[in-house]
Amino acid sequence: MATKAIRRCELLAEVVNSSPIVSRSLPESRVSSDETRLSAWTAGLEAILDEVNRSAAGFSKDKFIEVFEKVLALNTTTVELPGTVLIAQFTDAALSALDRYTVMVWPRQVQDFEKIMTNEFTGIGIVISKQKGLLTVASLLPDTPAYKSGLDAGDVIEAVDEVETKDMSLVCAVRSITGPAGTKVTLTVRRPGQEQTRNIIITRAKITVPTILGWERSEAGKWLYMIDEADKIGYVRITSFSERTASDLEKVLKRLEAEGMAKGGLILDLRFNSGGLLNSAVEVTDKFIKEGLIVSTRPRFGVWTYASARKEKTHPDYPIVVLINSSSASASEIVAGALADPQHKRAVLVGERTYGKGSVQGITQYPGGGAQLKYTMAYYHLPSGQRVESRDVMEKQGRSDWGVGPNIEIKLRSDELEKMIDVQRDNDVLVKADHDNGAAPLKKHTTEETVATDPQLAVGILVIKSKLIEKAKSEM
Template sequence: MTALVSLLCYAEAGRNRYASILSESIDKISSYYVEPVEARKLFEGGMNGMLTDLDPYSGYIRPEDFSEFQVDIQQEFGGIGVEVGLENERLTVLSPVPGTPAYEAGLRSGDTILAIDGQDTEGFSLEDAVGLMRGPRGSTVLVKVRHKGIEEPKEYPIVRERIRIESVRGERRSEDSQWIFQIEDDSRIGYIRLTGFGEHTTEDFKRSLNEMQGEIEGLIIDLRGNAGGLLTSAVEICDMFIDGGEVIVSTRGRDPTEERVVVAEEPPLVDPDLPVVVLVDPLSASASEILAACLQDYGRATIVGERSWGKGTVQNVIEIEGGRSAIRLTTQTYWRPSGKNIHRHVDATDEDEWGVKPLAENEVKLTSEEREKVYRFRRLRETSGRVDGEEMTEEQIELEDYVDPQLQRAIDTLKKEMPPRITDRPMGVEIDKFARR
């Protein structure tokens, strides 16, 4: 019995030896460093050092960042429901979300936010502004704005409510800020942009498909700039396009022989005959690559754009400090349905196997300047539509006739697979591209 206790104590000491050394080091640095330094700062530096040294995707999530991390995943927070940006160094409403307190109060695209709860917003960062506008549901925030074209400012007391973050977006917004999920110049083509994968992404994606039911003959899924999110959301969207029982993705942990295979559970929601194009770029990563790779491997979609980022690892979020902070730790790698590698290792070359890559005829490379212009064009399309008679901004004039080269290639690719446009379709004939659910 004594021997057993001794062995257990030795094992415990072995596990905690480095923790004790780390604790001792924090104490000594706090005591002897040339300037006062908080132990908390040293602890966070140590945590980051340990985790980021493992790989680029592991890390420590501080308490002040953990709540924002949860918002991104849960897609919900207490706020007023307005997208803001900096224009001419002033905080500006890009678009109020329909049905939210900001929209109902009368805030509109182009309004300048002058003050929040009495604090002048001049010099504010976006993080400063968002921090002030968010708060407990049912609480009130006072927002002072100058409406576009009206010199006299106006104050709005707005009661915060539960706000849903939109990860599913259309090709443009209407004048009343509603999403339009069809290409303006050809309504036969549906367009869905996914900015991330959160808890509500699947249901919102399905809802957007239903809005276009019977109206489209081709679909574009835009994953450009989408850095990923919840693996489960990407899997559920894949399930809408492939047959039940087919492999969506496989994951491998520390023991490579223990492979977990994720398969489609339902018949496809989307008609297999509907042509699909997926847009990717160098910022499409992780869950985006799972979706794009799955549809590419089954020949269910054509990939257009540029080679994706190449992130084939899965991170688990492990709460510590009683849920105040967390560790983001790489625990698995993931693999395409074809079994091919998707992860870009540090020594990978362009000739190696990684990421999701379009065929040569569907590759449209952009310079950094072109990418910035596409971003500005997309942001402009995603703000509320211009009201008749309203004066155009300099940016609207500049980008009025702009053509997104990657999106145009996606449209041209789809049209090759779609039936010719028929202007006078016989009465009673309807093309229903969404069958089974």
């Protein structure tokens, strides 16, 4: 860790010295103005590095802190890089020696990080995109300030608080539109096909992004979950695992079962689900498994922990297919792996091998500076004892058996993937009830069209239908 951190500090000074743009942004630095200082900095770091190498066998936490303090002291007498920059670079480089998931979340990143972890933010409730260079409302979120304001899908946002959006990046646009709850933002909006603009003043509020989606929205904006009415096959897409995911899923499952899914089957779509909360993944899995182990987490040192299923509130034993791909990670791998594990055989996995994260992270708060440390604390194992292998480790060994593999492998070509995503995006759009479809045409696709553009979904439905036929024959 110390070696990587010191090498990063050497490179940092060299970058500042060789880049006029960077050096101008750091006027307090002495690097670009004095080669002697740069040489002293480099020589001093090499001396510290030699000391590190000599004591590598018994390098303790206290020794690491001592090295850090020496680097900071050397900086004050030589190149005088900004302390915040040096601390951030030293820390990030040191943590990179562990694994890619152990990172420092700096104060400026905390808000975005917490938004991802909680699926909550303060804003107005829209999905935006860039279409032909124009900042456009791609969809609305239900029951949000944006939905009540008169905004609609397809509207072009010409300005945010009088700042034109023509050359504004999506990241910048998001940060301009979001803000503290109770504050106002003014959007200058133009309807497609019209030249006249109008200002809409919207008060920001807390927005909760739903993680349980269906295959399409109805005209009223409600999700449709029954993808095959004839055979009563439900479809539920889980985008991430948050605190509300399990309870929201419970409501949808009860609705589907009331509509007849108890005699049909369920497609659980975890594609593009990068994970979330471990407890949420356990709660979701527990809905379909009557008893037995769901997952165990095993630290390198310390006590193993186990999560097991409970018989209470287990849903009927209808066929389940879980759709997975290379973007299914972390909590998604726990759910998919546990449901398909030989100990349970509760689901069939269709699609492609998952991402291969294989580890559990914890978060430590540093209230003094507002930063948070996200660190790898354990590795997870499926009910049969198999560890979910890390992609990083397996690739270094020349292997490709990371993550969780499908029972039925269906790979999508790039053109197939593009079509599937386009159809899904069209089906996801929420518009106002009085939407002018002529001014901003919106596509909606039938179940037949949706399934036809998604080979993995098509195979999943076929698997469930074959299981229903087998069950019917066995009961004859």
